Amino acid sequence: MRTKKATAGISNPTIKDIANALGVSHSTVSRALNDQRHISKDMKVRVRQAASELGYIVNAGARTLRQANSALVGLIAPDVMSELFAVMCKVLALRCARAGYQLAVSITEDDPAVELAHVKALRQARALGVVIIPTPHMLAETAELLKPTCVVQFSRHHERLTAPAVTIDGASGVAAAVHHLAELGHKRIGFVGLPSDRSTGVGRLRGFMEGMAQHGLPVEPALVRQGPGTTEFGRAMTAALLQQNPRPTAIILSTADLTQGGVEATRRTNLVIPKDLSVVGFGDPAWLRLLTPPLSTVGLTLGESSEAAISMLLRQIEAKEEGRPIEPQASLELEPYLILRSSTAPPPKA
């Protein structure tokens, strides 16, 4: 006949084990542990003592099963290397910790199938809510799965999703850059951007076009390049732009990685910035200030927009928890700001 040992060595003690050890019922233990009313102070102490001795750890799964909602919040992003992700992840982790939630992070690498798998897993875990940077070609099933959940879109927005989005107005950021360069006298301005299948891609390109139009500047197709937002692409396209004849007198990079690649490309030429070429980047990692010359760029209010997105999500969750109807939330588009350092100057005299 096998029996559990009395007070020690139980591998995964449950409230029943505590109850046995104390000779009380397991519901008493539950009450004591959850700090409920109708429980004597003495009992509370004894239960906690025993729980600690036995090494009791509540089974979150069982609790979730009973209460129908977990304490999990998901973050779905294409990539982990960007400042955008880093800031969002940090702020979200902190806010989740404060609210007693766990944060599940998923990386899609812009693969819609991976995105679907992650969303599925989150729903299976009965996640409370999701912050998502949607892939450009989200599957219909993914959107369907996301519908009954608390969701906020971040940085990008996808038409299939009805959830509110917190984005940054790339168009106005790029337009401001164009404006600045035009004022300096530039006429031939190059632009490197994302493909038009991303909401960010179309927005920033639109900003470029409108900015140029506003200053009566013609847009030469050869000076506008779109492709994957990688450093490699930024490097290659910047190099290509600089081989045009006549070459542009200024270049706008419309992504943090493109900016890095673009700067790399200029390093391989004899061009002196800003005398021979003006450059405006996108995003503002700390190292842009350390370049020679320090790079002018479009600043992004990453912290602010992350906070906004998370607050939206938490408000949705709170409403749902309390059974209130989820008030429709308006999407938010934050304004970037131009940071002028020393990488722009009037164009060289031909």
Next chain:
Amino acid sequence: MRTKKATAGISNPTIKDIANALGVSHSTVSRALNDQRHISKDMKVRVRQAASELGYIVNAGARTLRQANSALVGLIAPDVMSELFAVMCKVLALRCARAGYQLAVSITEDDPAVELAHVKALRQARALGVVIIPTPHMLAETAELLKPTCVVQFSRHHERLTAPAVTIDGASGVAAAVHHLAELGHKRIGFVGLPSDRSTGVGRLRGFMEGMAQHGLPVEPALVRQGPGTTEFGRAMTAALLQQNPRPTAIILSTADLTQGGVEATRRTNLVIPKDLSVVGFGDPAWLRLLTPPLSTVGLTLGESSEAAISMLLRQIEAKEEGRPIEPQASLELEPYLILRSSTAPPPKA
């Protein structure tokens, strides 16, 4: 009398709902969904069809309750802004996704209480395993909680923890830097490092001391600074070092953030690198190459060590799942390598 609607609009359909809709028992549904033996092909199809129509999503909590282990892996790190975290997080997210696990990320900011809370949450969720960059002053309870779990320490190691650690041999990296500078003729070398309560802090300082000793160079206490590994501290200490009289002819920064701060500080002086001052950084974010001059630094095999740590963890988990005894795993210390660019040169002639 209230009844559930027959086939549509059930908020969170369970296998029972599917069973009802099909007029079969819920265990049949379970079998069909889990692709088990002893189930007719026809039934499998019908069940899956119905499940999809009803929008069924398995309840991971209930499944975990039954099977006693979840599909969650935890990553506990002090900060999310570092390349170290970014690389680890990316690789871990990918490997977890491939293995069908979810990744829970927690940020401690080096607060032991926060660390404890995160470990507790992970244990409550019956996490399969944890990759942890331990805080310097881990609580005894945290170590206790971690003991029965699959754990790998990463980047730092803590004496309370018995789990294997994958670290990078900072001592040898810094020693290599000292060696390189000594060969160039430097005698007065400054060092900015972490406090001695971190394993990384003591290691890198030891590397400095040993390197200096090896070349018969005296260590001036005023040229050795230890403190928080922030950019601010790096900036302040580098500035302080440069105000010594006579000032050091070379400076070694022993952290990525310290490196950034150190470079910032040199920018505020008239010193020309490497003519007036040699600088060696730590870690190798892409932008170091873009500085003028490109910075020499200690390269870190971040990807490699992340992969190693994760493989260790997955092996532990696999062994546990299969009931095999967990084979004792040896800790691993990877060798960094010196990356020579253009920020070092012989010292100026006094």
Next chain:
DNA sequence: ATGAAAGCGCTAACAT
């Protein structure tokens, strides 16, 4: 091949 029933660990409604 399918159904009936038990039980994972927990909370909460209902007794006492």
Next chain:
DNA sequence: ATGTTAGCGCTTTCAT
């Protein structure tokens, strides 16, 4: 204040 009981959704014997 404490005990009894039911049931959350699922997997898994054990019958049939």
